[in-house]
Amino acid sequence: MPHHLPDMLRAxxxxxxxxxxxxxCIEACFDCAMACTNCADACLAEEKVAELxxxxxxxxxxxxxxxxxxxxxARLTKPSKALMExxxxxxxxACEACGAECTRHAAMHAHxxxxxxxxxxxxxxxxxxxxxxPH
Numbered sequence: 001m002p003h004h005l006p007d008m009l010r011a012x013x014x015x016x017x018x019x020x021x022x023x024x025c026i027e028a029c030f031d032c033a034m035a036c037t038n039c040a041d042a043c044l045a046e047e048k049v050a051e052l053x054x055x056x057x058x059x060x061x062x063x064x065x066x067x068x069x070x071x072x073x074a075r076l077t078k079p080s081k082a083l084m085e086x087x088x089x090x091x092x093x094a095c096e097a098c099g100a101e102c103t104r105h106a107a108m109h110a111h112x113x114x115x116x117x118x119x120x121x122x123x124x125x126x127x128x129x130x131x132x133x134p135h
Contacts, residue, residue, distance in 0.1 A: 006023060012076050021132045025125040026073050028124075028125035032118045033062075033066035034118075036059040036066065037063045039059045039112060043111070059102070073087075085130060095119040100116075
């Protein structure tokens, strides 16, 4: 599958000095959104789906927040520092909550283990971008 993000970022007229951190954050956000969506779907396929109700809800919320964050971070033209910080903070909080919920089920469900890993990676990528932002 072609991966156009690096080429698109290189082609953009705005070239912030932390472009690699931005790229990693965008990729982590979209990867986590996919993992959360798939985890929710896998939870729905489990026999004891009622026990996974909170996991499903948290997965879907996290997926939506990660998708929105990836789109916001990808807009390089004159971002609002306050809005970017708030979006990254929201994504970190969603990933931490979802990662914790999935970790509760990780021993029994491999999809929850994978999702928790994606959530941790996304939270770290958002944290790295947040820390790289000028003060």
